[in-house]
Amino acid sequence: MDNQNPLGSNVKQQEVQTPNESKRTPKAYLRMIALISTFGGLLFGYDTGVVNGALLFMAQPDQLNLTPFKEGLVASSLLFGAALGAVLGGRLSDRFGRRKNILYLACVFFFAALGCALAPTSDIMIVFRFILGLAVGGASVTVPTYLAEMSPAENRGRVVTQNELMIVTGQFLAFLMNAILGNIYGDTGHIWRWMLAIASIPAVVLWLGMLVLPESPRWLVVQGKFGEALNVLKRVREEERAAAELKEIQEVVDAEAHLEKASAKEFAVTPWIRRLLFIGIGVGIIQQITGVNAINYYGTQILKEAGFSMQAALIANTANGVISVTATLVGMWLLGKLGRRTIFLIGLTMTTITQCFIGVFSMTLSDQPFFPYLILSMTVTFMAFQQGCSAPITWLIMSEIFPLRLRGIGMGTVVFFSWIANFTVGLCFPVFLHGIGLSQTFFIFAFGGLMAIFFVAKWLPETKGRTLEQLEHCFRNYKTIDCRKL
Template identity: 35%
Template sequence: MTATPEGAIRRDPTSAEIEELVADTPPSGKKRSLGFLAIVACLGSLLFGYDTGVIAGALPFMHMPTDAGGLQLTSFEEGLIGGLLAIGAALGAIVGGRMSDRWGRRHNITMLAIVFIIGTVGCTIAPNIWVLYPFRIVLGFAVGGASATVPVFLAESAPKRLRGPLVAIDQFMIVFGQLVAYTMNAWISSHNGGPQVETTDGHMSWDEAIPILEQLTITGGNGDAWRLMLVLATIPAVALWIGIRMLPESSRWYAANFRYPEAIGALKRLRDEEKDGPVAIEIEQMVEVNRQEEEAEKWTLRQAWNTKWTKKILLIGITLGCFDQLTGINTAMYYLPKVLHAVGFSSADSITLNVYTGIASCIGAGTGLWAVARFLRRHVGMYQEAGITIALSSLALVFAFGVAPYELEDGTFSANMPAMVPWLVLVLVALFVFIKQSGTVVWIYMGELFPAKIRGIGNGLAVGCLWIMNAIVTAVFPPMIENLGGAITYGIFAAINLVAFLFYWKVVPETKIYTLEEIEERLEKEYS
């Protein structure tokens, strides 16, 4: 058995050689618990959630005049702020995945923590919208890179008995990060008395100032509160950078690169052999995976696209990714305070009430863990799309008959508008995000749908399309709600989700009850 100076073994070791290697190789550092590994790695997912959710509370302050500390946004600029982060995330997911394959999962997360810090600080100190834009792309790159790398690091580092729960916790932490963002937004807004401006006549809320803005001379305000909301993300980013350096690299990444001694050293830092079994057996399984992957055929994207049955699978995966974003979930994640303000709540109250939808989202994510374990994938997807269609149709009706008739020309509302209407909008949005989070199966499909020969490129293409659709929806929603109104906007999204329901019902295959090999065999027969 020959080893290079880097520790890479050039041929597959036998069981006896593995036993000898395990006996002779010490742990590569201090013992680390799986709980510590989960806490540290999931900070990347918490950052993912925080950075996508924090903008909801920051935007009302950004809309204020530059003289008051804001950025004086238009609806088009508002959409770009969210859309550019999604474009950066698409790049981060694709490039970050390749970087982690080349240099390692832990190495990639370490670099992403630095990118998180650079992106956050850059956005925080941006003097104008043109400086903010590129740093939103940088921050998005970190978000996308984390979405592609953290689940892999957890899955490869965890023992079999805890792999599922750890990866599920990672997904939950994204939603929890959004809740943390909404909560901090509410606290900062409340502490600052909500968006306010200073004029020659004293203080007034931004809502009061908007109708008479041309008559006012703005001398100051608290519009820069959004900077504090954003900069708080540096705290978990620094913690991630420190914590990840205390953990070993993924043992499976080492093994995939034939660096078996280092894989053993990393594994010994995390494993309790009484609970997880002998390290030698786990290393043998990694060696066997390497053998199978070397023998397996790999296709290019062109081969997959030119083959009838794999082309159909690619189209299904891409469509699922697009429909996941066309649910309109980001309209709630990024713009709920804008929506609540549009139905009569003050800007300050809208930021505070956003917390309740964050709670509904977390409860939904927890319910989703039970749902995907209990029911067939297609049925969960159909439940999600049917529920969202009903919730968004109801929202459209409330805007059409409960909001629009009472809206005045200056953007305020008639005193005759029923007091329950704004609260009904809040309840329906909370129901919408609960259904979405409790019925999300698209990420499971991404891992199960594609055959082995195109699993990497298929997953990358579908996830990339998902992030691009995220950017489109995020960018177009503010102009839609401003120019078309809530009734037409939510009616359009409801119609799209009805089409998505039919897609799950008529087109999407079931994957839960089959092994990955059985799925591949069935789809090849059905789609050829």
């Protein structure tokens, strides 16, 4: 097909919709696309959260007999796999398409979840958790990209943020299923296998759902499939807007085609781009060093350490899931009201204060009967500010700061470092908890929170209310323009 004539005769041949084509309005069809594709986010959340509770059972001597270090490996092997999966996910979606890559990821989610559920030894469990992590990392990059490319510009932020909502929903469902199964069948040692196996169900839903969804129109244009791209746009846009948007996409693709292929070399030799990489990596890391995923992965163990029984800890931990979902909805609302820096600084300040309180209370009140409930109230408060303020900003900032031509390689790099930091926290937390105790461990996280506040105050740009072109101009001239101000 002639790439210089994207709106030519081939498009006209495909403009008429077939009788069996969906009768849904563009908004309804986009909602369906968001619902189905974000099952990738739901799986992300469930598979990272289910270990929070399942570890208590699989660690028992008559099961996998895990040491604290092996507990860390079981939890963090998924995170190391996710780091590699994030890098590979972007490249594979560029090569095979967003939709097809999500279909592949659904298969990996399914078989890896069953592999974990059937694992006879801790070593095999670690291998399948790593494979599961490849799918988690791939979904963390591919699903937001697919949503962004399917959404109209005015709704992109809200639609893409639905993936974050599905992630915390998946974590809540994992906590809830752990509590139900652990309390009803807690005397059955292998109940952890059912906790892990449940993740195969949304994987099937994701695979079946993606079979009926279209490919990203932007990816189709890159492949020269202009007619297919137009048909997709007509299903998610108003009729008169589809052709104009197709032309706009083609103009951007043509403009990028005249440039040299993006490479990592530019991050080393171009000062303003190198600075953006530093900021992006910093944002990805500070999301982890505050200890959010210590609560996500080991919240049940923390509550058990504080004095709850195993069954009570499983139930109490669901409160962290409920507040995460609620706070994410609040965070989506806050994004339209306050600047990114303001929201981030509020979240980091409050989570750091909460970490300090957990450390102090653990030192001074651990012998009091109300101590377990005090720690629960602190973890819930932490998750409220983390998921309501810090978490929504993290992925948004990383997706906004890089120029278009370097956005793919830039996002892949910073997400890789974020997952590596996540892996480090997941591996070290149970060792620290058993080695230096609850109090000192959370003082370490509080110190990480202080470093995060300093980083955001000094380097984080304000991106709210600016077009990507305005941001790029600001970043190019960072020595004369203070990008931290609105």
